[in-house]
Amino acid sequence: MKRFCVIGLGKFGISVAKALSRKGAEVIAIDTDEERVNEASNFATQAIILDATDKEALQRIGIQDIDAAIVAVGKDMASSILITSLLKELGVKYVVAKALSSLHGKVLEKVGADRVVFPERDMGMRVAQSLLSPSIFDYIALSPQYSIIEFVAPQQFFGKSLKELDLRNKYGVLVIAIKKKVPEIDTTGETSFHEDFIVAPDLDTVIDEGDILIILGHTKNIEKLRRL
Amino acid sequence: MQDSEANKAKSKELIEIAKFHFVHNEYRKALEFYEKALKLDPQNPQILYNMGIAYESLNDLRNAKQCYEAALKLAPDFEQAKERLSKIIGTAETG
Numbered sequence: 001m002k003r004f005c006v007i008g009l010g011k012f013g014i015s016v017a018k019a020l021s022r023k024g025a026e027v028i029a030i031d032t033d034e035e036r037v038n039e040a041s042n043f044a045t046q047a048i049i050l051d052a053t054d055k056e057a058l059q060r061i062g063i064q065d066i067d068a069a070i071v072a073v074g075k076d077m078a079s080s081i082l083i084t085s086l087l088k089e090l091g092v093k094y095v096v097a098k099a100l101s102s103l104h105g106k107v108l109e110k111v112g113a114d115r116v117v118f119p120e121r122d123m124g125m126r127v128a129q130s131l132l133s134p135s136i137f138d139y140i141a142l143s144p145q146y147s148i149i150e151f152v153a154p155q156q157f158f159g160k161s162l163k164e165l166d167l168r169n170k171y172g173v174l175v176i177a178i179k180k181k182v183p184e185i186d187t188t189g190e191t192s193f194h195e196d197f198i199v200a201p202d203l204d205t206v207i208d209e210g211d212i213l214i215i216l217g218h219t220k221n222i223e224k225l226r227r228l
Numbered sequence: 229m230q231d232s233e234a235n236k237a238k239s240k241e242l243i244e245i246a247k248f249h250f251v252h253n254e255y256r257k258a259l260e261f262y263e264k265a266l267k268l269d270p271q272n273p274q275i276l277y278n279m280g281i282a283y284e285s286l287n288d289l290r291n292a293k294q295c296y297e298a299a300l301k302l303a304p305d306f307e308q309a310k311e312r313l314s315k316i317i318g319t320a321e322t323g
């Protein structure tokens with residue numbers, strides 16, 4: 001089983017720790033705040049009150065033996081940088097650090113973070129994207145050039161098959177899945193629907209009104225499609 | 229009084245037609261008939277709820293939300309409407 005250590009149990013740290021525990025991983029949760037550690041003790045394998053800027057304390061809990069550490073220290077940049085550098089010094093194989101700004105991110109990389117994440121910035125970008133184009137439900141940036149979007153099928157697509165639409169050649173994008181709503185009448189006699197998720201859809205699949213397409217492509221091409 | 233009963237009966241017929249269109253993926257047509265039904269029976273939360281479902285099927289969450297809210301105003305204990313509304317609000321927060 002994989003062993004993880006989450007340092008800093010604010011909202012981000014707690015949700016990472018919870019998600020890892022739910023997937024069956026062993027999680028050591030660390031914070032200096034007793035209340036937060038108590039909260040984490042409900043799901044983490046071990047929840048410890050500890051100052052992670054203390055090298056000896058980290059050694060005592062066997063930090064060098066874990067598979068990956070997540071530095072999710074909240075607003076204190078100096079601590080997050082110090083902890084990241086200590087973890088690498090102690091031989092932790094993989095360190096993920098949360099950055100508050102791009103400068104913070106650069107420093108974290110310099111002190112050895114294997115991966116730097118910007119949860120606030122990334123979430124902000126997703127919210128902005130969804131506000132700018134209501135036809136886009138969700139958005140994942142794979143790189144600055146490529147993204148995956150959830151795109152509400154525009155009117156021009158209704159009743160046409162993927163073959164006829166030929167999005168790959170016309171727009172340079174790939175439809176990787178389609179969410180189709182299936183209308184039904186429930187046991188109380190009211191209308192309802194469930195969603196079918198068609199992965200790697202057949203070229204003969206016909207697009208209906210209400211369908212949501214999950215599309216992979218170059219950001220520029222996705223932008224062209226969005227203007228439809 | 230008689231008028232109102234007759235209106236409700238007519239409204240029921242229109243709702244059945246709307247549901248027929250709905251199950252055949254014709255959401256906009258369904259909405260047209262629900263609108264007509266609602267004019268005849270404006271205090272009926274079920275019509276508003278079903279309209280919410282049709283709007284959701286069209287991915288029009290803004291109108292869907294308004295319909296569920298209006299249904300809950302008429303019937304605050306309408307569990308299905310509460311459930312749909314909380315799902316939509318959840319989508320808006322995470323999306």
